[in-house]
Amino acid sequence: MASTPGPSAQADPDWEGVRLHVVSGKGGTGKTTVAAALALALAAEGGRTLLIEVEGRQGIAELFGMAALPYEERKVATVSPSRLGLPGTGQGEVYALAIDTELALLEYLEMFYKLGRAGKALQKVGFVDFATTVAPGVRDVLLTGKACEAARRKGPDGRRAYDAIVMDAPPTGRLTRFLNVNEEVAGLARFGPIHGQAQAVMRVLKSPETAVHFVTLLEEMPVQETVDGIADLRAAQLPVGGVMVNMVRPPVLDAAAVAAVDGDHREEVAVALGEAGLGGRSRKPETVRAAVEPLLAPLLEQAREHAERVELERAQRADLQRAKLPTYELPLLGEGVDLGGLYRLAGELKRQGAA
Ligand SMILES: Nc1ncnc2c1ncn2[C@@H]1O[C@H](COP(=O)(O)OP(=O)(O)O)[C@@H](O)[C@H]1O
Ligand SMILES: [Mg+2]
Structure with missing residues (x-):
C-alpha cells in the first residue's frame, strides 16, 4: 500500500493473484496513462503483460510514440526494474492491443458460427454497423470477451500467454454495465455456445483473478464518481481493486x-x-x-x-479513505507525460506496491 515506503523502499505487491486489471475512472483523469504505467510496472521484473485499449482512440500508441496500433498484439516496450529507477533484476515485455470492434465482431462470429466467408459478406451489407451501433451491448460483449480470452490464453507449451492483462476500460459512468453485459447475454441465450461464452467471461470478471481499479484526481467530481463506482461494483459483486490518485501536486506550505x-x-x-x-x-x-x-x-x-486547495484535497482524501482500499498517489508531471514520465509513474506504482 501507499502508506509509508521510504524513498528507495519498495512495498510488497498488493495484487499478487490478480491477472486481469481493469482500469476505470472519470474521463480525463489519466486512465490511459495509468493503465500503461501499471502494465509497465507489472512487467518490470520479468513476465509479459498485455495492455488493452477498448475506446478506439489509439492513446496507447501515442503514449509509446508509435504509429496507430493494428488490431493485433504488438510489443510496445521492454522493461526492467532499473528502467523504473528501482533495485532488483529481471526484464519483461509489454504488449498492446487496440481493439477494433468490427474485426473483433467478425472474429467472434467466426468462433461461434464458423461463418468464414459468410462473415465477410455480412461486413459488406453493413451488418457490422448495425450490430455495433444499434446494439451497443454487442460491442461490450466483444471487448470483455477479448480481455478474458487473453487472460485465459495458453501457448502450445501449456503456459499462460500473458502473466497479466491491463484493460484501459470505459469511464466510471459506463463501467458496471460494461462489465456486467455478459450477465444479460447469459440470461438471453439460455444455452448453447453464446451462453457458455458469456458465463465463462462473467466467471473471470467476478473471480479474485480480476481487480477493477479507479483513477481519480483530488477533486470533487472525480472523487464522487470513484466513490459511486466502488459502490456500484460492490453491489454487482464485481471485484474492487485500488484507487490511483493521479496528478498529485506537492504541498508548497507545510x-x-x-x-x-x-x-x-x-x-x-x-x-x-x-x-x-x-x-x-x-x-x-x-x-x-x-x-x-x-x-x-x-x-x-x-x-x-x-x-x-490543500484543505479541499484533504477533504477529498478523507472521502476516498472511507472506501478502505489500497491507495496510490502519482505526481503531476509538470512537463506532461512523455515516455520518461510514463516510466516514472510506473516506478511510483511499483514502489508503492501496486505491482
Ligand atoms: N501524472 C500526470 N502528470 C501530468 N499529466 C498527466 C498525468 N497523467 C495524465 N496526464 C495527462 O492528462 C491527459 C489525460 O490523460 P489520459 O491518460 O489520456 O486520460 P483518460 O484516458 O482518462 O482520458 C493527457 O494529456 C496526459 O498526458
Ligand atoms: Mg483514455
Missing part, C-alpha cells in the same frame, strides 16, 4: 504554514521579505518597506489560495 494563513501576518511577511533581500540593497527600513509593500497582497492572496 501544515503549520497553511494553518497560519488565516491570521493577519502582513507585518511578519513584510519583515521576512525585507530580510530575504526582496526590498533591494538599501538598509533603510522605509526604503525596504516601500519596495516589499507591493509584493504583500499578491503573496498573501496566493498563500490563501494554496491553503484552500
Whole structure:
C-alpha cells in the first residue's frame, strides 16, 4: 500500500493473484496513462503483460510514440526494474492491443458460427454497423470477451500467454454495465455456445483473478464518481481493486504554514521579505518597506489560495479513505507525460506496491 515506503523502499505487491486489471475512472483523469504505467510496472521484473485499449482512440500508441496500433498484439516496450529507477533484476515485455470492434465482431462470429466467408459478406451489407451501433451491448460483449480470452490464453507449451492483462476500460459512468453485459447475454441465450461464452467471461470478471481499479484526481467530481463506482461494483459483486490518485501536486506550505494563513501576518511577511533581500540593497527600513509593500497582497492572496486547495484535497482524501482500499498517489508531471514520465509513474506504482 501507499502508506509509508521510504524513498528507495519498495512495498510488497498488493495484487499478487490478480491477472486481469481493469482500469476505470472519470474521463480525463489519466486512465490511459495509468493503465500503461501499471502494465509497465507489472512487467518490470520479468513476465509479459498485455495492455488493452477498448475506446478506439489509439492513446496507447501515442503514449509509446508509435504509429496507430493494428488490431493485433504488438510489443510496445521492454522493461526492467532499473528502467523504473528501482533495485532488483529481471526484464519483461509489454504488449498492446487496440481493439477494433468490427474485426473483433467478425472474429467472434467466426468462433461461434464458423461463418468464414459468410462473415465477410455480412461486413459488406453493413451488418457490422448495425450490430455495433444499434446494439451497443454487442460491442461490450466483444471487448470483455477479448480481455478474458487473453487472460485465459495458453501457448502450445501449456503456459499462460500473458502473466497479466491491463484493460484501459470505459469511464466510471459506463463501467458496471460494461462489465456486467455478459450477465444479460447469459440470461438471453439460455444455452448453447453464446451462453457458455458469456458465463465463462462473467466467471473471470467476478473471480479474485480480476481487480477493477479507479483513477481519480483530488477533486470533487472525480472523487464522487470513484466513490459511486466502488459502490456500484460492490453491489454487482464485481471485484474492487485500488484507487490511483493521479496528478498529485506537492504541498508548497507545510501544515503549520497553511494553518497560519488565516491570521493577519502582513507585518511578519513584510519583515521576512525585507530580510530575504526582496526590498533591494538599501538598509533603510522605509526604503525596504516601500519596495516589499507591493509584493504583500499578491503573496498573501496566493498563500490563501494554496491553503484552500490543500484543505479541499484533504477533504477529498478523507472521502476516498472511507472506501478502505489500497491507495496510490502519482505526481503531476509538470512537463506532461512523455515516455520518461510514463516510466516514472510506473516506478511510483511499483514502489508503492501496486505491482
Ligand atoms: N501524472 C500526470 N502528470 C501530468 N499529466 C498527466 C498525468 N497523467 C495524465 N496526464 C495527462 O492528462 C491527459 C489525460 O490523460 P489520459 O491518460 O489520456 O486520460 P483518460 O484516458 O482518462 O482520458 C493527457 O494529456 C496526459 O498526458
Ligand atoms: Mg483514455
